[in-house]
Amino acid sequence: MIFVTGGAGFIGANFVLDWLAQSDEPVLNYDKLTYAGNLNNLASLKNDKRHVFVQGDINDSAQLCALLFEYQPRAILHFAAESHVDRSITGPAAFVTTNINGTFELLEAARTYWLSLEDDARADFRFLHVSTDEVYGTLGPDDAAFSETTPYAPNSPYSASKAASDHLVRAYHHTYGLPVLTTNCSNNYGPYHFPEKLIPLIITNARAGKDLPVYGDGLQVRDWLYVTDHCAAIRRVLEAGKPGETYNVGGWNEQTNLSVVHTICELLDELQPKAEGSYKDQIKHITDRPGHDRRYAIDARKLERELGWKPKENFTTGLKKTVAWYMANDVWTKQVQSGEYLQWVAQQYNEDEVEE
Template identity: 70%
Template sequence: MILVTGGAGFIGANFVLDWIASTGEPVINLDVLTYAGNLESLASLAGDSRHLFVKGDICDRALIDRLLAEHRPHAIVHFAAESHVDRSIHGPAAFVKTNVEGTFTLLEAARQHWVPLPEPERSAFRFHHVSTDEVYGSLPPTAAPFTEEHLYEPNSPYSASKAASDHLVRAWHHTYGLPVLTTNCSNNYGPFHFPEKLIPLMIVNALAGKPLPVYGDGMQVRDWLYVKDHCSAIREVLARGKVGETYNVGGWNEKPNIEIVRTICALLDEMRPDPAGSYSRLIAYVKDRPGHDRRYAIDARKLERELQWKPAETFETGIRKTVRWYLDNAEWVARVQSGAYRDWVATNYSDRAVA
């Protein structure tokens, strides 16, 4: 059995589904169910004894201690995090609490659990910390992609809080010997993605005939990783990664944001034509966000070289699957777009005049 934190969120839910399907091994799924945590993403596991959901906060030390003592998981896979850059700009305190204090609480609970374990349980135990490429900062247009040796230069409250959590994980390994693994991933996309992030927001807005807001000139470049590829990479690192090491996980798909938006429009034109014309007519350039990093790019060769992992999807195959999933799951989308979500969208975009 493993303990997954944040397993009702986008990447976490995909990982729980992938883990059970791939290994058959039970999962304790701990999630506080904020706006981005959605148990409907795990509806296919209803009644499955291999999935034990626990509603709770990673800052709740007593709860973490109880779960570790009762279930004795051989690994903790730590996804739980506040993760939206725009939200971190409007309200950074929640990011420090969850991403920094929450990770600290988990590390201390894991250390207390791990130290007295008998062999071979003690040697087999792992703490896998899931992080982001944003901790490395922004790359110039022609610079080589981020490697695991790149300096940390976070530029947003979100990335700073994740960088802090990465440093805590490293310190708990070097100071206390806790057997940790860290992965820093590029931008994920795919099924069950909450519609505040670029790709699902563009799909949902386009289908509703709403503007497709593109920050600045739209030339911010990201590396895009299909979420199911990310899940397979984590399984490989958890199974065979070297304790104490960091592995970058990327999709080898650098694309500017405006190209992503135009690709989505073209796929929707093909799959769900709008009598009013191409969805690209809805593209609206808006004021850029503060401190917007210009480019991220991941060099995932270490993961390929040491663990023989490569992404299975190209961007072209992954984005087609993603658009199709949103078209086929309109009820899921409608249910996650609560009043709170609509209020957030209004807050974030109300002061961004069309450029």
């Protein structure tokens, strides 16, 4: 069995679904079910005995230890995190609590459990920490892409909290010998993506006839990674990664935010044309957010060179699949666009929802 934290969120849920589509090894799925954690993401597993769901907080060390000793997983895959930059600006405390303190509690529970294992099981155990390229800071237009040796320079409360969690994971390997693996990924997109983030926000707003908000000039650059490619990379790192190592996971798809918005509009113009005009008519440039990083780019050559992984989807194929998924899943979108989400949007953007 593997133990997945945050397995009802966007990347975590996609990972659990992909894992059980390719393996009969059971998953213990541990998720707090905050606003972005959604059991509807896992509806297809409702009667699947290979999927054991437990609602809980990674800051609950007693529950973590109890579950680890009861289920005896061979690996922990740590997805659970607060992940939205804008939310970290307005409410940084939750990011410290979950991303830093929560990772510490999980590491402590994992260390206690790992030390209790017999020799072979202890040698085979892995703790895989899923992180972000945002820990590296920002790049200039001509700077080389982030590598695994790029110095950390986080610029938002979110990225600072993830950088801290990365450092804790590294320290537990070097101090205690815990066999850890860290992955730092670029911007993910795909099915089940909560619509506060750029791509699902633009898709859902466009189809609802709302403004398509773009920060500043929209020329901020991100590398885009289709979520199932990311899941495949994590499986490969878990299978063959060297303990203590970091692996960058990227899609080799640098795009400006404005280009992403234009491409979505063009796809919708083709797939669901408006009675008049283009979806591009709904684009609205809004005030840039504080400390907005200008460019991220991932050099994923280490992962390809050492473990043989590279993405299958390019941005065109991945985005077409993503738009098609949202068009086919209106019920899911309506369910998540309610309650706390709508209240937060009204407070944060005065009805002009945003990105990333």
